[in-house]
Amino acid sequence: MYTVNAPPDRVVAVLSADERWMTLALDLAPRGLGRTAPNPPVSCVIVQGDEVVGQGFHPRAGEPHAEVFAPHGAGAHARGATAYVTLEPCSHHGRTPPCTDALIASGVCRVVVSTLNPNPRVAGRGVQALRDAAIDVSVGILEAGATRQQAGFRSVIVRGRPWVVAKYAMTLDGKVAAVGEGNGKVSDAAARERAMVWRNELDAVAVGSGTLNMDDPALTTRGVPGGRYARAVVFDRQARSNPQAQAWRPGSVLVTAPDAAVSAFEASGITVVRAETPQSALTQLGHLGLSSMLLEGGPGLLSTLLDAGLVDEVRTFISPKLLGGGLSPLTSPDRRMNEAQELRDVTVETLGQDVLVTGLLSDIPRL
Numbered sequence: 001m002y003t004v005n006a007p008p009d010r011v012v013a014v015l016s017a018d019e020r021w022m023t024l025a026l027d028l029a030p031r032g033l034g035r036t037a038p039n040p041p042v043s044c045v046i047v048q049g050d051e052v053v054g055q056g057f058h059p060r061a062g063e064p065h066a067e068v069f070a071p072h073g074a075g076a077h078a079r080g081a082t083a084y085v086t087l088e089p090c091s092h093h094g095r096t097p098p099c100t101d102a103l104i105a106s107g108v109c110r111v112v113v114s115t116l117n118p119n120p121r122v123a124g125r126g127v128q129a130l131r132d133a134a135i136d137v138s139v140g141i142l143e144a145g146a147t148r149q150q151a152g153f154r155s156v157i158v159r160g161r162p163w164v165v166a167k168y169a170m171t172l173d174g175k176v177a178a179v180g181e182g183n184g185k186v187s188d189a190a191a192r193e194r195a196m197v198w199r200n201e202l203d204a205v206a207v208g209s210g211t212l213n214m215d216d217p218a219l220t221t222r223g224v225p226g227g228r229y230a231r232a233v234v235f236d237r238q239a240r241s242n243p244q245a246q247a248w249r250p251g252s253v254l255v256t257a258p259d260a261a262v263s264a265f266e267a268s269g270i271t272v273v274r275a276e277t278p279q280s281a282l283t284q285l286g287h288l289g290l291s292s293m294l295l296e297g298g299p300g301l302l303s304t305l306l307d308a309g310l311v312d313e314v315r316t317f318i319s320p321k322l323l324g325g326g327l328s329p330l331t332s333p334d335r336r337m338n339e340a341q342e343l344r345d346v347t348v349e350t351l352g353q354d355v356l357v358t359g360l361l362s363d364i365p366r367l
């Protein structure tokens with residue numbers, strides 16, 4: 001990225017050609033979010049001169065990869081063109097043949113890779129395979145945006161557990177619920193619509209037994225065109241959850257203690273994860289193929305995972321209401337201000353009357 005000569009308060013960012021085409025690819029890749037695990041959401045754009053001749057993204061696990069769709073669309077126009085891929089292509093045989101083979105066969109003469117693949121079976125070998133075929137390769141264009149999209153894939157590959165995004169809504173005086181009241185809506189419709197988009201994009205949506213029993217959330221995706229349901233996960237050490245709750249559906253997961261009595265849940269087809277610690281629970285959720293998880297509360301579960309260092313990202317809606325009394329988002333013990341966990345890469349956005357604050361607590365795992 002470079003800048004034109006302009007006054008410091010009006011610096012205009014100008015994208016290089018590589019950044020412009022990679023931006024297009026980065027707009028395409030998230031269409032696969034929530035559908036590709038254990039694979040990453042990846043896209044490929046093939047450019048001949050100043051024209052896109054082929055493009056594609058990985059739509060879901062088991063279907064062809066982006067580097068197959070894009071050359072297929074480009075046909076003979078790929079010869080001598082440049083391919084932009086948001087992740088280093090794989091160079092090994094998995095469920096599909098190596099993506100490097102598809103790019104080499106297409107005849108492209110240059111490949112621009114946003115970020116290297118942290119999978120130990122790839123990890124630079126994809127770039128090497130392309131270079132061995134006399135293809136010019138550039139790496140690292142708009143890398144931060146690409147790694148952000150791939151946070152779930154990277155988390156499972158590098159740390160063996162899903163990327164955990166904590167989402168909650170609170171009033172201006174920092175309350176997530178009135179005492180003893182189930183299902184009291186804190187935020188506006190616009191905020192709730194945004195949360196539905198996230199449910200569509202993450203692999204799992206999780207609540208604790210307290211929220212399940214108090215609010216009976218459906219944990220479905222509503223109002224998102226083409227949306228699909230994330231896998232519902234309920235954390236409940238003592239198996240006290242209402243077995244008739246709406247969250248129980250085929251594919252739902254109960255995370256409980258090793259000795260909990262859960263035969264009724266098992267008999268109704270619920271997947272049971274028995275874990276001694278929160279870390280073990282998340283590792284086992286990773287083994288179930290879940291690479292990202294939207295943690296929708298409540299305070300008990302959020303505090304457990306946050307205090308164990310297992311929350312990677314926070315998305316908080318703040319609603320212009322004053323409640324008084326009520327539940328705080330966290331039940332963690334008192335700390336000094338200099339012990340507060342500080343978010344990085346913070347964004348602030350207005351949604352209707354609410355304010356959405358997001359930020360990272362963890363670095364996105366890299367190679």
Ligand SMILES: NC(=O)c1ccc[n+]([C@@H]2O[C@H](COP(=O)([O-])OP(=O)(O)OC[C@H]3O[C@@H](n4cnc5c(N)ncnc54)[C@H](OP(=O)(O)O)[C@@H]3O)[C@@H](O)[C@H]2O)c1
Nearest residue numbers: 168169176177208209210211235236237238297298300301
């Ligand atoms: N405004 C919002 O965004 C929002 C979102 C969600 C909920 N809420 C509100 O929050 C309230 C409920 O909060 P809550 O703190 O009572 O309930 P909660 O956090 O939903 O659930 C707490 C339970 O989670 C279980 N749990 C915690 N860590 C666990 C682990 N590592 N493994 C397995 N289970 C684990 C524990 O079960 P055991 O006791 O069996 O150990 C604990 O009692 C409700 O009023 C709800 O409306 C607000």
